[in-house]
Amino acid sequence: MLNDPRTHGLWEASAPPAPVTSSLAEAVEADVVIVGGGYTGLSCALHLSEAGKSVVLLEAHEFGFGGAGRNVGLINAGLWLMPDDVSAAAGELYGERLLAALGDGPALVMSLIERHRIDCELERNGTLHCAVGAAGLEELRRREAQWLKRGAPVSLLDARDTAERVGTRAYAGALLDRRAGTLQPLAYARGLARAAGAAGARLCTSSPVVLAERAGVRWDVRTPEGRVGAQWLVVATDAYGQGPFQGTREAQVRLPYFNLATQPLDAALLDAILPGKEGVWDTKTILSSFRPDHAGRLVFGSVGALRHGGAAIHKGWAQRALTRLFPQLAGIGFEHEWYGQIGMTSDAVPRFHAFGPRAVAVFGYNGRGISPGTVFGRELALLVLGEKSPEDLPLPMSGMNPVPLRRVREIYYEAGAQIAHLAGDRF
Template identity: 45%
Template sequence: MSATPSSILWRASSRETIDAPPLSRDTDVDLLVIGGGFTGTSAALQAARSGASVCLLEAETFGYGGSGRNVGLVNAGLWLPPDRIVEQLGEAEGGRLIDVLGQGPGDVFALIEREAIQCEATRSGTLHLAHSQAGVNDLKERCRQGTRHGAPLRLLNREDTELRTGTNAFSGALFDPRAGTIHPLAYCQGLARAAQAQGSAICEHSKVTALTRDGDRWRAVANGHRVRARHVIVATNAYHLGLNAPFTPAFTVVNYCQFATAPLPPAVRETILPNGEGCWDTAMVMSSIRLDQAGRLIVGGVGSMEHRGKDFHLSWARRKLRQLYPQLPAASFDYAWSGRIAMTDDHIPKIVKFGPNAYSVFGYSGRGIAPGTVFGKALADTLLLEPHGDLPLATTEHYAERFSRAKAYYYEFGAKLVHGVSARL
């Protein structure tokens, strides 16, 4: 193992495979989907199952972006507590979004079962960990709000949290039994494989360079070929790679890095997250912990492994591991990687209707798996079904954010600063 690991665990361990050659000819379809992450593959699968002709174009490989670099926590709802969502969207729209996304994990796990996706699906719930007494107070309020909206949440005290996590580093936790963990890249690849089996034309290494209106159709150009479509979904999220289109998603990039150990010895593994929950904490600069099916312990935190200063994050992760689990034989990692999160100002996703039969969806703010799956399916239904399906969120025709670059720098600098001094023994 190298001193500075750099490969992505999910790419090395996915059991899903797919043959998706680059776009090599002109084509006409009902629906064009641009972007092969959770949203795009979900939309393509749903559209194909409804009988529509579909072309899904991915600039790199399926799950290349955030979907293949994800922590893999299938959470219910958004990062925001319910009252904040209602405050920003209103009682009716906010309540509808809370209800729809509360059922999101169920939708994900049902899809996995229906399509026989090999993605280490584990529905053991998630733990939101209190890093301090202030974190406990935050979780109490989140529990109060969530249960008022029908969520089956349960607060755990310090002792119960230690039993579930195998560490005494946390003051309590909020348990959500609706949630779980998956191998995120395998899930994304499995959705693409299922969409292909339903008749979708799915193409990797097919970067769309231009999207324009052509009479009553949309016209996209990729690999020197054109795709004409009645409907289009732009699902590039934080990896909008040089596409010249009528609308460009607006968001602040937040990077999140992860570090995976070798498989733990069986005796040690039995004491760490024995029930298999995925976890994240209440700290201002958030961190996460989980196990994969092979027993690798994965530690994550805000920050990029692709920028200068990545050694701050790697050193932090080693210290964090020693702090949480001093019983481990060595604080070392076999894999290290990071991905981009598209963060909106209000932490609520955006659906922009930028032209006739054309939508762009983005800004999951770190909650991509269940919302991406739900939004992709809903967009396909809205475009293709008669009567139209219902979207979980009202659309807008324009969306912009100010000072995105400055805010992205602030988040990365803050993570380096915190990781430079925290978790020291």
């Protein structure tokens, strides 16, 4: 996108084409105007349109331009936090409600893919959270116990079973989550867009919002060449918010995350490395994640930005780290490289915010966008439809509070990842 292969890499190269759209160049009226064409906005547009509401969605660039088109593609349940920590951070009522909603999130994603026949390389075989050392294994024991008391289908694998599933003896164990899976993230976003358009939503790309204000009992939302008048405004810009909605970006610290994709592996390598096609991430503070795609490439990622010297540092580290995990990959290069930004809130819990009367947003997925974005798109649709009140949602209403020293923290995290990877996994 934007003629930059480092924004979406393999996903743009392998996704089915996006539906044909154009920018908004006229004045229109609708029941709901949605700003942002990622998972949240597209899910909301789809659910509202299927319920008979007239919807206009405004995307500044293309569908999946933000995190929706750049992530590794793990359909995880829950949040990064331990379940008990989610309950403590959000309060028991909202915390347990949030865990239930996001625990069921992968099932919602998979049902939409099946119902709308979205071509996005869906795999339903779960994910593996892999333990690095004894401390990592103890963390997974606690995580397993907390999910099991909530009835989740998770199980802790020992080192031998983990080695059989992953293809390496590097891990002390792994937590298998059978709810989860993987997909091609940009293809999923484009599929949601196609489904929303087929349901009646008007989808406008290259349509950045430059003004949003209350006009009587309606919202007046302007783009450079058009405007939308609507009863409801749904803001779904997350960490890529700009213009009138840059607050969703300023309320989060953006953490860079990169992905690299190997050339397609031969049959023998595919039989040895993740033969069940699960997605993997580990328990390190600067974590790694990897999974195969349907062409047999291995997609491998970690924290860091592929710029300002970071490209060479992170690629060199990734090659060493992969060879350590899988010695048989020595000498196999990377065909694609790309990176994006993960929005992190202060407590790693998403935010539900009202910009004004009938103007709402959910943001701050903390690296878990596929399932939570889809879930909260539906939840915001139910709010607009009157089927839920704000008090019924899985999050309490919160303010829009900018993160102190946000840019300093972001520079620190980007530089810290470079330093860690410059020295890491050298053998």
